[in-house]
Amino acid sequence: MHPIIHVEDLHAARGAGAVTLLDVRYRMGGPDGPPEFAAGHIPGARYVDLDAALAAPAVRIDGRTPRGRHPLPDPEVFGAAMRAAGVHADAPVVVYDDWSGHAAARCWWLLRHHGHPDVRVLDGGWAAWTASGGGVETGGPDDPVASGDFVARPGGMPVVEADGVGDLPVLLDARAPARYAGLTEPLDPVAGHIPGALNFPSTDNLDEAGRFRPVAQLRAAYADLGVVPGVEVGVYCGSGVTAALDVLALELIGVRAALYPGSWSEWVADPDRPAVTGPRRRT
Known part of the structure; x- marks a missing residue:
């Protein structure tokens, strides 16, 4: 599966049927993602918090992080977060952010690593969507979402230690x-x-x-x-x-x-x- 999708193709995909949209807006130093999401997002998108869903808590010892500052999340935690965001194993997923694709690529990699077969990053992200005249929906990230059925099974992408x-x-x-x-x-x-x-x-x-x-x-x-x-x-x-x-x-x-x-x-x-x-x- 091609790992990116252009905004024109996203418009067509949304019109043709089910696609799960994940908003993972996150930038080191802010602004915080949830208020940005609440102020406006692609209609139907679900918010995913990078620190809570796409990384495990960092352990610090004497100012150092023996597992890194953003360790990989536990598969069960990641799978639960994806199901809560409405991700299904057999439905395509499109991920976007406003950080030049960095947070979106992390989500893309984790989903592919954990076995999802159809994940793409929106090329140009949120800016490309708004520039294309795409609709904007408001509302907080805590609005109810129908649960998905995705089960995380790591091993789909190579890792080196x-x-x-x-x-x-x-x-x-x-x-x-x-x-x-x-x-x-x-x-x-x-x-x-x-x-x-x-x-x-x-x-x-x-x-x-x-x-x-x-x-x-x-x-x-x-x-x-x-x-x-x-x-x-x-x-x-x-x-x-x-x-x-x-x-x-x-x-x-x-x-x-x-x-x-x-x-x-x-x-x-x-x-x-x-x-x-x-x-x-x-x-």
């Missing part, structure tokens, strides 16, 4: 170049990147309008780092959220990448794990 990232032919760091290089680190206690990792910022997947770049452009950009079909690839970021956008973009070019869920925030929780600094490398 800390002890395996060094074995991958290519490891991509999806954070901004300054964080990758170790010039700044606003969230985690150590700056830098995992040794051998190459930098492909998640925002490089998108054009100026916040939509995915053409497949040919993506294919060329990733090939510049040695990422081509048939090569094993892993992706990480700060906490396993924004890396999902790289994973989604790689699906567009025919590369199935493994996500490192704990990402940098888990990696640096162990002081024995090395961190290196320096500018973006290319092959």
